[in-house]
Amino acid sequence: MNIRERKKAAEEFYNRWANRGNERQDSQSFWLDLLQNVYGIENPVEYISFEDSIQNMMDKTSFIDGYIEKTKVLIEQKGRDRDLNKGIRQSDGSYLTPFQQALRYSASLPYSKRPRWIITCNFKEFYIYDMEKPNSEPAVVKLENLKNEYYRLEMLVEKTNIQIEKETKVSIKAGELIGKIYDELLKQYKEPENPDTLKSINQLCVRLVFCFYAEDAGLFGKKGILYDYLSEFSARHFRNAIIDLFEVLNTKEDERDPYLDETLARFPYVNGDLFKDTDIEIPQFNERLRELILDNASSGFDWSEISPTIFGAVFESTLNPELRRDGGMHYTSIENIHKVIDPLFLDDLKNELNEIKQYKQPATIRRRAKEFQKKLGSLKFLDPAAGSGNFLTETYLALRKLENEAIKLYMEDNVRLDVENLIQVKLNQFYGIEINDFAVSVAKTALWIAESQMFEETQSIIYANMEFLPLESYTNIVQGNSLEMNWNNVIDKRELDYIIGNPPFVGARLMSEKQTNELKDVFGKLNGVGNLDYVVGWYGKAAQFINQSNIKCAFVSTNSITQGQQVPILWKYLMEEYNIVINFAYRTFNWNSEAIDKAAVHCVIIGFSQVENRDKKIYVSKEQVELANNINGYLLDAPNVFIENRRSAISKVPEMVFGSMPNDGGNLILTPEEKDELIKNYPQSKQVIKRFVGSREYINGIERYCLWIEPKDLNLISNINPIMERIKKVKEHRLNSKRKNTQELAKKPYAFGEIRQPNTHYLIVPRVSSENRRYIPIGYLDKNVIASDAVLIIPNASKYHFAILSSNVHMSWMRTVAGRLKSDYRYSASIVYNNFPWIQLTEEQKEKLTKTADNILKARELYPEMSLADLYNELIMPPELRKAHQDNDRLVMRIYGMDVRITKESDAVEKLFKMYNEMTKNIS
Known part of the structure; x- marks a missing residue:
């Protein structure tokens, strides 16, 4: 809804409820109506719960009138005749105001469910209590004024999750369509395995995706303009039509051929360097490709509904041969991205905006909203493992949504706005480093699409037409190896506020020699670097980069960096050398790649800096959050202990x-069948056969045996040929070893290599x-x-x-x-x-x-x-x-x-x- 629609809905809601308000009969209908018709919640019955039972300290059951878990809002509803400031007699004889009653309920809830907001209501007015300021006066909204003060109740709505599911499905479908186009295109290239070919086809697909999106989003002007243009060409002439289109999109209107075909001339200048490279190889198009582009991509699918956050990653994995071999599309869910950015900065920004909404003087609200918008436009972010830009894209979207909320607060129906300078959150606030050149192109495109979508939202708020194109050239996402670069060359750390990301997951024992050397370069002479996972390289670089600054960081990581021998190596270094403190952490959870053939990775999220948060939080699970005095390297509320x-x-x-340890090449070990066969043919061998147990055998009750031969048994086994053959193979195995100690063991091939029985x-x-x-x-x-x-x-x-x-x-x-x-x-x-x-x-x-x-x-x-x-x-x-x-x-x-x-x-x-x-x- 835009502002006018929201105001109209609020006025209609007031008219429906102006003279109603029975606590027992009307409470649930009142809140369901408010959530659905004023605040746009499609299924309010699933969004808000009523009459949740709780056990108080006296072990008595009470019931909460209303609770919204997504936004942590607790509602205490009274009838129209109740004064919200007066005490009401309770069953225990005490007198409590509705707010005090709600506070009692809150104290009986688990910490993770305790309300951020308490709202008391009597059908005539809403009292809004900010639990971050429990002793402050409540904001009061009268029902008759809801039309003009609807924004004060917007904490009821969780905007982050609206339409995410729909956008995800659309984005995956878009990835599938591009995958089909990619596969068919690749067949047309003369050297499909050539690296230059792969770069060309990737760039070609990026351009096509932008064109599909721009057409459906109205960026090219008339809806269907791309389809109308391309449909005029047969498969034989399709290649030239595409080349001509790209050239026009890269040429300013006043520099174009004055005799340019009229259909082409209607396309706007795009800029952004997206169509700048004229050297990319474009093959011939066949009928199948023409059909895919026209029917499936252009006219048969609405690209404007994709989520740029998800689609960027889906797009990259669709066109990345290695990821495609893994089984399909990979992306980081929006929910998981918010596990990083919400506690790092977004929760605080949302709270700040909600607090602005509670001021009583409209002039104060407008002034503070403008200051808040200016603050949003000043923040700068770096993702040093940017991939397809999904963390940066989602962060941009989140800030722009907050900005639009701020604009609503200071915009009045007849106010004159500086439309040209209205939007303050810009793409140049977002920086990234990515080793893959194609992923860099995808990231830039995803951000442009995100910018376009939010541009449309802003236009719908202010009822004004603004020009989105041409794009501004965007060079803040750079190609390079993050662990080998000086991050100051990407952004001056004095300008940076936050570092975010999901660096590569490679275990300590699975790294290449080059990756191991990169870690050694980051950590210098630190002992034990070879036992660290690859992801810690970004922790080391970040700690060095943010030294003596207020920059805050949060990374997704393999959980092994908070376990075992990695803790004393990594966290002792970070905490003692660079005074790093952990401000929040998600303990181990499954981070799904969303590939078709996916394997869950066990991850943690760690927010850290040199600046210590007043409130530290440990996210034990989705439902359980704990406050902590100190979060150590094991992600516990405990002292900084390093178990070495x-x-x-x-x-x-x-x-x-x-x-x-046998060290025998398997030759001293027997299966139950081999043991039985040996004893059957050589009964005396029973003396040197013993049960053999490792972890798997012990836990699962699996039978396995070994030859346990001592010097006193040598005479016995000398006439048992199968045993002698096995001993001979043991000797060969040990002599073939590169280790001198193992070669020495060949002198006693009948015995285990290491005996500790x-x-x-x-x-x-x-x-x-x-x-x-x-x-x-x-x-x-x-x-x-x-x-x-x-x-x-x-x-x-x-x-x-x-x-x-x-x-x-x-x-x-x-x-x-x-x-x-x-x-x-x-x-x-x-x-x-x-x-x-x-x-x-x-x-x-x-x-x-x-x-x-x-x-x-x-x-x-x-x-x-x-x-x-x-x-x-x-x-x-x-x-x-x-x-x-x-x-x-x-x-x-x-x-x-x-x-x-x-x-x-x-x-x-x-x-x-x-x-x-x-x-x-x-x-x-």
Whole structure:
């Protein structure tokens, strides 16, 4: 709706409700009518909830009149005869005003659902309370004045998500159409594999997309002008028609051939360097291409409805051979982009605009709105891994929407506006670095489309015609390797406000040599760089760039940079060398690529700077947000502790070591069938065959065996040919190694390469275990079961050691500090076990722990047919085992001084970090 339509809708709403207002009968109809007919919510029944039940502190059930979760608005509705400033008697005998009543409800809600706004209403007036300023006077809007003050209630509406789903579908469809055109075009080129050909076809497709959009958006003037022009040409002459069109779009009207064909002459000058390059190779067009362009692209599809944020990325992946081989289209969802930009700056800007709307004097509102618009026009953004520009595009759209809201506030029906200088948010505020030249072209085009769409919105607000074309040349997105560039050459850091983006995801072990060298160049002589993911290069560059500035940053990253050995390497460097603080963070969540054949990547989002936010936030999930005093490198509200590799434990506990490593090329390992065959033919071989267990075998109950040969057995095996053959292959395998130590092992080819098998029963801890298990299934094995190096073992471990290691206290520590293999837990002695702070146990505590340990082991024995994988599957975990673990958890928590009723996992880890700090003060 434009301003006139909104005012008319508000006036009609007032006329409908001027003399109505029964609290019981009319409340829901009143709010549904307001949301749908004044504020444009298509399905208000799904948008607002009524009568949500809550439990108050006295354990009594109350009901919230209305709650809008998307905008965090709580509504307390009263009848027409109620004074909103007077107290009303409650069931407990107290007198509360409607606002005080709403505050009581708010206090009973989870933090993530507590309202940003409270509105009390009696059908005649709205009292609007800003909970960022809980002691301030409310803004009051009378129903009769809603026509002129509708904007004060716009916090009811979540504008960010309007039409996103529709735009997404249209954008994907557009990508599919361009994909068909691309495939058919490529067949026409004489050298389709030539890199120059690929550059030409990509540039050609960018130009076609802009033309399709410009026609449907009205930028070319008359609707259908492109179709009318191209339809006059047969396939044989289509190429020349396209070339002529591009030339005209790149030529100013006063510089064109005066005898130019009239149809061509009607096209405007576009500029922006989009059509400047005349050297791109354009092939001949066949009938299929002509049909695709005319019927599917031009006349049969409305390009003006695409989302430039999504389409830019879809377009890039459509025309990128590598991404197409991966299975189709990739894009970052708008929702995920807002996880970065909302807490970084957009939430604050929205709040600032909403606060302006609550001022009572119209002159003050107009003045502050103009100041706010000027501020929007001064902000500058950099995406140093810009890709197809989706983060920059969505940020531009978000700022322009806020700007349009500000314009509405100072524009009156008959006011004269400086139309030429009205729009202050410009594309030249947005900077990017991208290594792929084609992605740079796509990013620029996406931003031009975004600019055009917002231009139309502004025109609809002010009822004036403004000229959009020609485009301004846009050179702020540059091609280059971000990790090798000086960012100051792109933008002076003194002018920059925010750095945003989604840098490349490449694991530490998957980087190319060039990428590894790039990280070394960024971090200099920092030890352990080879253990860092590629994405940290952007953290390092950003920290160096923003040094001694107020610039704030937020990146999407692989979650492994907040786990295991990467934390003490990366975050210690950033926090101690550059005084970096984390101001907000999203803990691990799935970041879907939206490819057809997609694999979920486990990501975090981290907002950081040298400037410390007053309110730090940890987004635990979509629904749960926690306030934090300090966010450390593990994304916990805890001190800046760095859990580093440690060779020995900080507590007096038995040593944890790897199991034995064969280093045999697989020749000392036997399947059950091979074992049976060997014993059948050589019964004496049974003496040197033992059960062999790694993490997978132990957890899933898989049988595997090994040849465990000691010097005393050499005479026995000398006459067993199959074993001797295997030993011979072991020797060859070791001699062929490039490692000198392995070659030395060839002298004893009958034995494992590294032997650490204990002479007593031992505790086994799988090195890798599924993240879906609440507990890593650890246990005891007999000394005759050989543990592989895929597990960790603790010889001489007591039952009370088992109890603590199996507890939720230790598991919460493990989940925080352990590394990951994909998303699975990767337990290590040097990081997890050796750094875990053990309590000094009394004999009585050891006794109690031994009992809870026995109960866990006995509960497992009740189900001999189930593997540990089944026993620890959260969906089918036997009740006896669950209870045994819960009893053990409660005991360990009490021993560690944790209140069982209220301690969350993050609280437990925070306490453990404090213990760790205390215990390691005097340890070098």
